[in-house]
Amino acid sequence: MITQQNYVIPDTPASSSNYHCGNVGSSSNSSSAQLIPTSINPSNSTSIVSASTSINSAYSTANKNSYSTTQISSIPSTSSIIAHSRYQPSNALVSKLPVDLIEHEILPYVDQFDLVNLSLTCSALYLPAIKKLYRRVTVVLDAELPLVYDIDHRRYISENGMTYMDSALIFTFGNLLKFIESIQSNVELVQLVKYFVFDKCHQDEQETSLTALQSNILEFFAAKSQHLNFFHISFVEYLSGIKQLTDFLKHENIRQNMFKLVVTSLDELYTPNIPRCLTNLFLMMNELELKEPFDLSEYPYDVFNSLFTLTCSTSRHLGLEVLQNLKLCSPSMKLKLKGLTVFHRHKEITNAVEEEGEDEEISEDLDAKLQEIDKKLSFTAIESKIDLKYLSHLYLKVDCNEHRHNMCNCYESFFNDFAKFSLANDGLPNLINFEAESFPNLDWLRPHQQLENILTPLGGFIKTLGNLSRLTIDFSTPGFKMFDNNLGLSTMLLNKLNEHLMEAFFLCFFTVDNTSNCKSPLLNNLRTLQLPDFFTSFIYYKPDFMESLLHTCKCWGCQLVLEKLKDEFFDEQDENGLDIESTYYMLVGYILGKLQADREVCIPIKEKTFNYSKYPIYKGQPHTLHQGFHSVASPCNCNLEQDPLGVSKMNIDNLVTTYIVHQLAPIIEYLSVLFVRLDNLMIHGIYYERKNGELVPNFDEMDYPEEFIQVKQDEINGGIRPEGPFGNFRGV
Incomplete structure (x- = not known):
């Protein structure tokens, strides 16, 4: 699903289990000089064309309109094109066009296939076309296209690749290998890759090649790249992948231009340095590192003041404690963020952690720290640190395990307080995207519990939002919970309960509100609604x-x-x-x-x-x-x-x-x-x-x-x- 959970402003949210890294500074407003990392050596330009044709041609091998291997190999090498260009008239119009005009007025209207053709036309068009082709590379292995395209990958790429994805696309494992081979053969070519995205994919249990390849890609970029602005991999093996990602981000050559960091310990924030363009920070820390406040007036925590987005979590999902730990520069100051993501679950911590595949003993120090943390959901923890009126994206993965046993009402209080604040501040008009998600839980809630404890307080907040255009509600309910036969009620009556729950x-x-008859603006403003677990919720x-x-x-x-x-x-x-x-x-x-x-x-x-x-x-x-x-x-x-x-x-x-x-x-x-x-x-x-x-x-x-x-x-x-x-x- 597209719901995501870690925002890249002004870009799109990503999945909670996937982590993006990148550089805001490489927007379309950047100057062309900033986009040219190194000069291209004409003596090795054949491998560059090899790379561009492999990106361009082989994605649609299942499509009869795709280039064949013979067609690809028949394209002349760039070195011969460059040599031939010497015979162009000195007053040729194309050689007089300013590079900025080519890059910003012509190439934005050129698709992935034509970029290759332009690169083969003449030396004046070669570098701008190759730069555009390699600037963003997106790997979506074995992806399926919208039905309107059937299996016509060429048509899809032509109509959408550069136009909407703003990226060269790789759809098959074989073509990914070709791309990797081409950039490995030319270290100057890899400097053109500003954004690299390896999206969600699967592999057969018997195979390890994809996992190994993801690891190799990280190692290669870490060793060679000097100009990466954004890097993302949805790892096949998640836990080992996150460790690889944080190690990857420790390389100075990688950090220098990145705008998003994933941090699992505090030293990863500033070692070897804080990226100069850091605007998006994902904190996924150990609770023991929250002993001392993060003083935002001092290095390295002063970087928080310039963030666009912040994601707060800990190893045991106590993200609100991270916010509590922020020491603002003055009592009147609050962080002005575009996007905020918080992972927080109110749950009593026992000495043996058994969930999510973990088997870890909690040390005495950690146990003492966990006991002193107030784990309840708290609206004040957010409002006291974040200027909520400024937010455009808010993602809350929050839950209270205690309310399922009628022991706590912090979930209800949390969203009721949010609703009161929203009503007092014109419905938070800047907030256009809100996502609410719960943690998977083995306990089944009866319909009245679902309504009273979760839906009513959550809905009470959502309906106050005056300008919301995107809404995601995901209660992450495991599907097997639908098999229940303990109430002894007829199916007809249960269907009626389901309808009443939805209504x-x-x-x-x-x-x-209860005193007015005016409709919520949500009814007219909402353009995107996502309910990933609708049936089970x-x-x-x-x-x-x-x-x-x-x-x-x-x-x-x-x-x-x-x-x-x-x-x-x-x-x-x-x-x-x-x-x-x-x-x-x-x-x-x-x-x-x-x-x-x-x-x-x-x-x-x-x-x-x-x-x-x-x-x-x-x-x-x-x-x-x-x-x-x-x-x-x-x-x-x-x-x-x-x-x-x-x-x-x-x-x-x-x-x-x-x-x-x-x-x-x-x-x-x-x-x-x-x-x-x-x-x-x-x-x-x-x-x-x-x-x-x-x-x-x-x-x-x-x-x-x-x-x-x-x-x-x-x-x-x-x-x-x-x-x-x-x-x-x-x-x-």
């Missing part, structure tokens, strides 16, 4: 699948999906196995978990638009149901060899995703009526965009493949629908 939250935006389940809100569509395609799931994954002979309805829940829930956790749209760091249809998507591990439920010993028809990436419309994962799209249809209509100007909607990993007045999926099929529903074509033509039972949403 109680979303309808609260219709009135700003707003819908409460029990294993009567056929009558639940996950089975509302009465079309033959949805009926055939359930029949296919039964044929491929249900064993009627297994007396100890799940019944068929629980099996449906398990299989559909498995896909919901994938959609919620894995999906991520690749939004560029220099955002020009927020339309999902302009970007590629990472859909997660292919063949998820096969990997989760088919053993090697049992035969299946998953067609792995012919469809290794699981992109076929007949792939069972994709069919179940279309099934989910069908069940979401009435909910999408409900939300689009509430938020009349909604252009972008992400709901449980399905990305919608308004087209011809309707919200339609960008990356997922709305209709089942004709070959899939062919067996029921006669019934379809005759208007016959499958027999129930079915659930219903709002009586439909």
